[in-house]
Amino acid sequence: MAANLAIIMVTILFLVIHHQTTPTTAATNVVKTEVFRSPEMVMEPGLVSNKDYFNVEFPRGHIGLKSFNAELVDERGNLLPLHEVYLHHWVLNRYFARENRSGADDLSIVRNSGICGNRLTQYFGVGAETRRTSTYIPHPYAIQVGDPATIPEGYEEGWVLNVHAIDTRGADDKMGCTECRCNLYGFSEAGGGLHCCPDDGRCRLKQGFRGENKTIYLRYTVKYVDWDSSSIVPVDIYILDVTDVWTKADQSKGIRATHYCKVEYGVESCGVGVEKDGCVDTKSVTFSFPVGGEVVYGVGHQHAGGVGTTLYDQGGRTICSSKPIYGEGNEAGNEAGFIVGMSTCYPTPAAPVKILAGETLTLVSNYSSVESHTGVMALFYLLLAHSQPKPLPTLASKFMMVPEFVWPIVLLGVVVIVVVVAWKGIIGNSEGYETIP
Numbered sequence: 001m002a003a004n005l006a007i008i009m010v011t012i013l014f015l016v017i018h019h020q021t022t023p024t025t026a027a028t029n030v031v032k033t034e035v036f037r038s039p040e041m042v043m044e045p046g047l048v049s050n051k052d053y054f055n056v057e058f059p060r061g062h063i064g065l066k067s068f069n070a071e072l073v074d075e076r077g078n079l080l081p082l083h084e085v086y087l088h089h090w091v092l093n094r095y096f097a098r099e100n101r102s103g104a105d106d107l108s109i110v111r112n113s114g115i116c117g118n119r120l121t122q123y124f125g126v127g128a129e130t131r132r133t134s135t136y137i138p139h140p141y142a143i144q145v146g147d148p149a150t151i152p153e154g155y156e157e158g159w160v161l162n163v164h165a166i167d168t169r170g171a172d173d174k175m176g177c178t179e180c181r182c183n184l185y186g187f188s189e190a191g192g193g194l195h196c197c198p199d200d201g202r203c204r205l206k207q208g209f210r211g212e213n214k215t216i217y218l219r220y221t222v223k224y225v226d227w228d229s230s231s232i233v234p235v236d237i238y239i240l241d242v243t244d245v246w247t248k249a250d251q252s253k254g255i256r257a258t259h260y261c262k263v264e265y266g267v268e269s270c271g272v273g274v275e276k277d278g279c280v281d282t283k284s285v286t287f288s289f290p291v292g293g294e295v296v297y298g299v300g301h302q303h304a305g306g307v308g309t310t311l312y313d314q315g316g317r318t319i320c321s322s323k324p325i326y327g328e329g330n331e332a333g334n335e336a337g338f339i340v341g342m343s344t345c346y347p348t349p350a351a352p353v354k355i356l357a358g359e360t361l362t363l364v365s366n367y368s369s370v371e372s373h374t375g376v377m378a379l380f381y382l383l384l385a386h387s388q389p390k391p392l393p394t395l396a397s398k399f400m401m402v403p404e405f406v407w408p409i410v411l412l413g414v415v416v417i418v419v420v421v422a423w424k425g426i427i428g429n430s431e432g433y434e435t436i437p
C-alpha cells in the first residue's frame, strides 16, 4: 500500500518534472536562421567592386552566432558561378558606433581575439570557397555578440561587410584577373595582389568584348541562438597568417609580442626541368600562441593553386589540417579550376585538441608551383573555448530546478491519491483488494 503510493507519487513527480524541464532547455537553444542581401553591386565585364557596407542588416540583441554563409547572386536570386563573377573575398567586421557632437560617426572596429596586430580583425570571412565550407559551430558553443554589458554607454553595435568581386566575363586571362596580376589591371609593376585590383579597377578584356551590366548581391545567411549563459559556452576567434612577421615578447624589458600580417604572398614557378610532383611551394611560420584553450573549429583559407594548409602544435602533432576542394564542372558551387570549399576540423569531446598558453605553433601552407601565382593567401581561422561546457543537470539537480508553482500540483496529486486510496479502502473493506468492478 505504502509502496504503491510511493511509486505513484514518484511517477507523478517525474512526469511533472519531465514536462517542465525538457521544453525550456530546448527553447533556449533553438537555432534561428535569417537571410539578408548586401546593397547592390553593378558589375560590367572586367570591373572590380571592393566596397565596405556599413550598418548592414544583421540579427540584433544578445545572441550567439552559430554560422555565417554567403554567396553571390543576381537580381532574381540565381547563383553566380565563379567563372563569371569571381568572389575574391567577403569579410564581416563588428564595430561600436555613435554619432558624436559634430554629427560624424565615431566608430571603432571590435577586433576578434587575435593574433594579427594590423589586419584580419574580422568575425567571419572567406572567399571563393564560401559555398562548400562549413562555418557551423556545434552545440554548446557559439560566438557571443550584442551583450549589452560590453557595449559602451551611448554606442550601438553594428556590422560592416566588405565584398571584393571581380567580373571576369570576357577577360583576356580569367585566372590572372582573379589573382590580381598588376599588368592585367594596367599597372606597370610586376607581380600582383590586392593593391592592383582596387575598387573600380578594370581587368583586361579580349579585344572587342562587350557584355551587359549586371546587378549582383552578396546573399548571406546567419544562424544564431538567443544567448543563455547557462547552456552556451562562448568561443573566441583567432586568425593566423602564414605571412605573419612575429617579434617575440621580452618580459624582462616589458615588450609585448607583435604580429605584422602581410596577408598576401607570391608563389614562383618551379621552372622547366623540375618534375611536376616536386613543384610544391611550402611556406611556414612559427610563433608563440598567446592564450590557451580548446579547439572547437578550425579551417584554412587558400587561393587557387593551394594544396593544403596545416597547423601543428609544439610537439609536431597536427592541430588541424584543412585541404581545398576543387570544382570539376561548370555550375555554381562546382566550378572547375576554382577552390569551391575547404575542409574543416571539429575535434570531438572524445578526442579534444588543446592549445596551451605560450605554446609554439607552426602554420604550413603548400601551393602547387607548376605555375606562378600572385596575391595568394594562407590563413587559419580557429575558434577556441576557454571554459568547459557545464555538465548536464543530474536527476538530483532537476529536482531542485522544479519551478515553485509545480509543488501545489504535486501536492494536489498526492491528496487525490490519498483520497482515492482511502475511499477504496472504506468501500472495499469487506471484499479486500481483489475487487474487480
Ligand SMILES: *[C@@H]1O[C@H](CO)[C@@H](O)[C@H](O)[C@H]1NC(C)=O
Residues within 6 Å of the ligand: 042, 043, 044, 213
Ligand atoms: C552600365 O552601363 C552604362 C551604359 O549602358 C554605363 O554608362 C555605366 O557606367 C555602366 N556601369 C556601371 C557600373 O554602372
Ligand SMILES: *[C@@H]1O[C@H](CO)[C@@H](O)[C@H](O)[C@H]1NC(C)=O
Residues within 6 Å of the ligand: 100, 101, 102, 103, 104, 105, 106, 107
Ligand atoms: C567626430 O568624429 C569625427 C570622425 O571620427 C572626428 O573627425 C571629429 O573630430 C569628431 N568630433 C568630436 C567633437 O568629437
Ligand SMILES: *[C@@H]1O[C@H](CO)[C@@H](O)[C@H](O)[C@H]1NC(C)=O
Residues within 6 Å of the ligand: 280, 282, 307, 308, 309, 310, 364, 365, 366
Ligand atoms: C607540404 O608539402 C611537403 C612537401 O611536398 C609535404 O612534406 C608536407 O606534408 C605538405 N604539408 C601540407 C600541410 O600539405
